[in-house]
Amino acid sequence: MAAVALFSVALATPVLAVQPAEPAPVLFDWFEYTGRDIAFGTPLPEGHYRNPILAGFHPDPSITRAGDRFYLVNSSFAYFPGIPVFESEDLVHWNRIGHVIDRPGMLDFDGLGMSRGVFAPAIEYHDGTFYVVNTAVDSGGNFIATATDPAGPWSDPVWLPTVDGIDPSLFFDDDGQAYLLNNGPPAGEPRYDGHRAIWMQAFDIAKLQPVGPRRVLVDGGVDPSANPIWIEGPHIYRRDGWYYLNCAEGGTGPQHSQVVLRSREVWGPYVPYGRNPILTQRDLPADRAHPVTNAGHADLVQAPDGNWWATFLASRNYGGVHYNTGRETFLLPVEWKDGWPTILDHGLEIPYVAPGPAFLSRRASQAPSTGNFTWRDEFDTPELGREWMFVRVPKQAWADLASHPGRLAIEPLAEGLDTLRNPAFLARRQQHLAFEAGTALQVPAEAGTEAGIAAFQNETHWYFLGARRVAEPVGEGGGEGDAEGGHIELFLEKSSHAGRQVVATRALPATDTLLLKIEGDGGDYAFGFDAGQGWQWLARGQDGTLLSTDVAGGFIGAVLGPHARITQNHER
Template identity: 40%
Template sequence: MKQRQLLFLLGLLFLFSFKGVTVKDTITGKQKIKSPVFSNVIYQGDDAIYKNNPLKADEFYSPILQGCYPDPAITRKGDDYYMVCSSFAMFPGVPIFHSKDLVNWTDLGGVLNNVNEFNPHDTGISQGVYAPGITYNPHNDTFYMIVTAFTGGLGNIIVKTKDPMKGWGSPIKLDFGGIDPCIFFDDNGKGYIVHNDAPDKGKELYQGHRVIKVWEYDVAADKVIPGTDKIIVDGGVDLSKKPIWIEAPHLYKKEGRYYLMCAEGGTGGNHSEVIFVSDSPKGPFVPSSNNPILTQRYFPKDRVNKVDWAGHADLVVGPDNKYYGVFLGIRPNDKDRVNAGRETFMLPVDWSGVFPVFENGLVPMGPKLKMPKGVENKTGKEGFFPNGNFTFTENFTTEKLDYRWIGLRGPRENFISITKKGLEIKPFEVNIKEIKPTSTLFYRQQHNTFSFSTTLDYQPSSEKDLAGIVCLQSERFNYVFGVTKKGNDTYIVLQRTENGQSTIVASAKIDIKKSLRLQVKATGDSYEFGYALNGVDFVNLGGSVSGDILSTNVAGGFTGALIGLYATAANDAQPE
């Protein structure tokens, strides 16, 4: 009798599962929810500046990394260049790129990709990890990546590898405070670390007063040598002018002298790059008389094709034996808002005199650069990272997911699986507004004018279930656009969250008979969300809405906007 009952129950379970409805687990009583499946994602950038400035055969575009790739640092070993950027609470931490020529870059993923060693699960989106440095040490044939981690009590850490293509070792915790560390190796193999810190206790003179410190570094033991720390810059170039946020230091050696290059002025409209010189890595350092050597702060705010906030730079010798600098900058939209975030730019650097100067770094920047001699522009081809206007198509047909897809506060692998139909996301019981890992696969917004669309196979089972697209600046500022349930009906809903307070912009009852197509389009500050029940004819929901909450101007923080494939079992976007 028990066997017949069991067979009957199993038959019911198979029948209900086949029909795609929710059933209850006979053992636990919990509901089994069919997870959403996303496929055929198309991101298309369409900025006017690229259409109006087509490339010639010997040119390439800057920024070289569009979207939220700020705080670049770069190093070279032979013909190989490696560049890292900040990632904050995105996962994996510290994106890293490789190039042979400074023009064509390959995405290698993230340096900090072991969640057991770097876990930003409980940090706001602008915390996690930022301002990395990367240095090749020829004396022991080792690469060092050093960074400040605002999670898990890590603080300043360093990781090492002989080959960045093959991954990195475990983080080594370093015993000093402050932020923005960088490591330097002298000709004799001796190591030094420079970083931003607060002034000595009781000596802070004004808001934003910071100092640059140097430590001697024990290369064999991988630790700073206690008692060797020294302040080498107090406040900035001219303390009497109360400069703010001297930070992001890098040490270089040229013709027997030591150069200390730093950002000054804060990472906004007053941002700049300045430089000092000394006969010793421990100072005293004397500022250049022609500082700043890079800034965009002197020009009209309403200039066309504006690049702004330039600073936080690093230098490297290029394949043509000339110097180049990478640095962050922003390209605001038509409302002068920063949605795409701080991006990685490049300029040639003239170091024929005593001090380096960024070529055209003190005039309004253009979108194009001359390539180093002998280099061919292959960006967007043969696996190289794209720039300019481009289309990125993802059908989720291979197990190796493009590194541009990232998680937030945790690995993407914790909630995704590749199926025959596409990408399946297992919904967490976490809302996008929570400071927890979310079941959202993110892609950076890389243009001010773009479209992002996806095909979704999904039937929500309750009002707590939602799947769709999220446009996110932070946990407190975002749009959620997705499918959910109200009673027995299925709805499409658009929710706006500003400063943690959510409102429903619009909702509509729909009847999903097959795959649903979702889309977000932006033209500068104007964002539009649409859905297509037949996969072709998009219906707008909510009209044109402002992208203000997706900008750092309104939301604050340090990141650019992210577009995500979102699924949750903790939905609070209730249709009206």
């Protein structure tokens, strides 16, 4: 399992003469995740691959090639570590090798909603150096980071204070001159809501700063008369004497699309392709089986064999509009027709299974990136696997794998899942519409500590299946208990637009070890437990749509993982 250091935070807490006792850490023995999507059950013929290539909350992919290797980055918003970096030899099998934002001091997301933070990174490789440009929304603005090894370490952010807007990207021309593109406000007053422009400026690679005048390459979109919205995600490529400007248009929802323009000169004028968009799913029947929607935000790359491929985001829906897995990364070949690139002909559905590149590895499985699989973490490595994320940037080391070998020890915090800071919650992506996630934990020994497993979309939309120890014996009608040692209270809590509420509770006999699980199938979620007498359900038929992006809002997908918190019984 690839590993990443838990923290590199140095705490500077003054030593007091008298300090309140810290709650004991909660110990988790293992965490297991299984996906069982019907769409992934289709057999995979030899030489084919499965879409999405990165399932579950991997939006805004950007790709580059260095020699015979490909490198891809995604948005991570307010999660930490930020901006995952993937490597592949065949465009299909991807390994997460690191993160661009992997040191707590690089960025701070405290006070931000989960769908703020780092948006739409763009990666390029030039002359031995990797470059990532990005926007830290509400947390610093546009910046660039560099590395000679894409696995890291990456430089601290170098801020670009003169660049407004979002979605910056770099283009290196054949003469070595670099250019910075981005989405920004139009030159004058916007004519309508969503009216944006694509800007470009020369970029000094030695100083890592833009230079010279900024110019608008596209105002509004490919057809200004139609008032197109949110022209964004620009990338420029050079091929056969043409400069191709590739952009997303229509917003990141069901109207999302990809458009292309070209020019003989890098500064334009850029002329739109007559058959735009080159990728969309907005015109397909809503009642199609296993729909893929929201397709766009594509980036193109040329493989060593001369063929071109596109990575892009799209979502797998249920119920017509819901998607708990967020925006995912897909792959399709690029076909050049009469000097123009096309990703998918109009009216065609994005395939779940497609022919791969000629250099596709013979490895059939793409797990744990996509497909149906079981993934289990025994917490028996020195460091956390890179699959795990933190909600915002941790300010203290509340999790470790060293103090209790073979177990994950989480120090409970006063921060709950509704905080705008960092709760004691480890998150891994929900990658399937139909899934099961479970864990085994040592029930907290102290009253005032609550621990269990959470399904989390953002700070206002989540479920928490937890347990707490109650010192008093169970009263009349309270169920089973131990009159001498008290009992365990199991509870399911949820948060939505209606606020926080307790869905169900149950008293259990005093026990040390408890197994908890969450099962989901589209919008139907169930929450179960095993206290030594086999699996039982605490609550079934729960509304999982509150974890969908369309209900909760924002740009991310649901995540799952262990969580521990303290109540007012502990003073910190």
